[in-house]
Amino acid sequence: MSKRDYYEVLGLGKQASQDEIKKAYRSLARQYHPDVNKAADAESKFKEAKEAYDVLSDDQKKAQYDRFGHVDPNQGMGGGGGGADFGGFGDLFDMFFGGNGGGRRNPNAPQRGNDLQYTMTIEFKEAVFGKEMDIHIPRTETCDTCDGSGAKSGTKPETCSVCQGSGQQEVIQNTAFGRIVNRRVCSACNGQGKIIKDKCSTCHGAGKVKKQRTIHIKIPAGVDDGAQLRVSGEGEGGTKGGPAGDLYVVIRVKAHEFFEREGDDIYCEVPLTFTQAALGDEIEIPTLTEKVKLKIPPGTQTDTHFRLKSKGVPRLRGYGQGDQHVKVVIVTPTNLKDEQKDLLRQFSKLNGENTHEQSQSIFERMKKAFLGD
Incomplete structure (x- = not known):
């Protein structure tokens, strides 16, 4: 071809x-x-x-x-010493996509430990006011017996004689496109560059062990659902003397039976009787810390909102607190006694209301709207 x-x-x-x-x-x-x-x-x-x-x-x-x-008049193109000689795909990938390349990574260089994530659920008010607590994290740590070398006490790993410590083997192929050098993980040491003849009895050569670690954390006041706290150096241990990773604690906040939260503000709904709404009243409102008095002016309508300044959530990054918003809802009485019904009819009459005439009036307006004059 x-x-x-x-x-x-x-x-x-x-x-x-x-x-x-x-x-x-x-x-x-x-x-x-x-x-x-x-x-x-x-x-x-x-x-x-x-x-x-x-x-x-x-x-x-x-x-x-x-x-x-x-x-090629000299028969040199694509043959003998004139053929293209280039490294494996890993080298070119590194050239164009950055990095030192998985094939060229020094297997004996210090490696940072993995980050860990821990999700915890706290109460609504614990998120508002903050909390200190201990959590228990399963993680891998450097083996104390061998200090992470994986070798038995008194011995040490030996440099792999196959790859000479590089962790790679080179396979040379002569193809129609030239000589290709492919680098692969050394099969003798599995890319580690070292051979452990006498393994540590604790970690069995891994250099790491599984442990359950107790960590004390501080949840700041004002933290919200979905927040993520970073605890530096409390992730998994590094290898070859590398630093430990970090621990990320994801916060989930339980819903409250009375309060709802939006940002730093708190919302709640309070029922009022018809009499309280009509005549006005002074009622007690629960806040996050105490009960406070709230004046309800006469003639208050349902869904009216009142604001209690600085009764919300402490601001996580800044000073002060949010507000508490109170919505009042007028509750219609049910299961009225005959005497109560009579009093309401008298009130309606004194107020100039005629329910039959109002119903007739509404019916006439609807009739005109649909059928025309």
């Missing part, structure tokens, strides 16, 4: 500059890199783009290709 034109592979014209060639190749490498693109033809397209770039990015090879195309 004949090769495609290198310029066509990169989507460029023959007048393309070196910057344009490099930019086009980087774009294709990102698109078809086997670690990113799992399509069946991704690897072959990646290699095709790499071969085109190797030629067109070299002024001498480019000039020869522009003159002779894929036919």
Whole structure:
């Protein structure tokens, strides 16, 4: 099968500059890199783009290709010492996507421990006023017996003789596209770079053990549902002398039977009798800390809101507190006695109300609205 034109592979014209060639190749490498693109033809397209770039990015090879195309008068192109020699996909992936690369990571370098997450549920008022408490966290820690080496006391791990401590093995393949060097995890040491002949009796060579740790935490006043507290250094232990990870405590707050919360403000609903709403009254309102008096003016309507300043939640980041909002709801009496009904009829009469006439009036208005005059 004949090769495609290198310029066509990169989507460029023959007048393309070196910057344009490099930019086009980087774009294709990102698109078809086997670690990113799992399509069946991704690897072959990646290699095709790499071969085109190797030629067109070299002024001498480019000039020869522009003159002779894929036919090499010296039989050097793609054979013997003239073939493309490039590292494994891991190296190129690192070049374009950043990082030191999983294949090149020093297996003996200090590694930071994993972060942990712990979810806890607290009462409504505990979130409002804060709380100190102990929690129990299962986590992995550095083995005290071997100090994390994994080796028996009095011994130490030995450098792997297969990979010489790099944690990698190199496999060289000669292909039609040149010599490819693939780096793989060393099968002898599993990428650790060390061999432990006499393992620690406590951790059995892992260098870590499972423990249940008691940690004292402080929940700040004003914390809300879903908040996340970071406890530095209380995650899992690091390896090879690396630092421990962090612990993140996620707060869940139980609902309250009377109060509702929105930000730093508290909301509640209080029932009023018809008499209290009509004549006014002074009632007791529960707040987060105490009961306070609230004056209800005469003629108060249902759903009227009152504000109790600074009776809400302490502000988590700042000074002062939110407010408490009180909504009053007028409760219609039920199961009235005959005497109560008579009194209400008298009240209605004194107030100039005629329920029959009002009903007739409403019926006439509805009739006109639907049927017209």
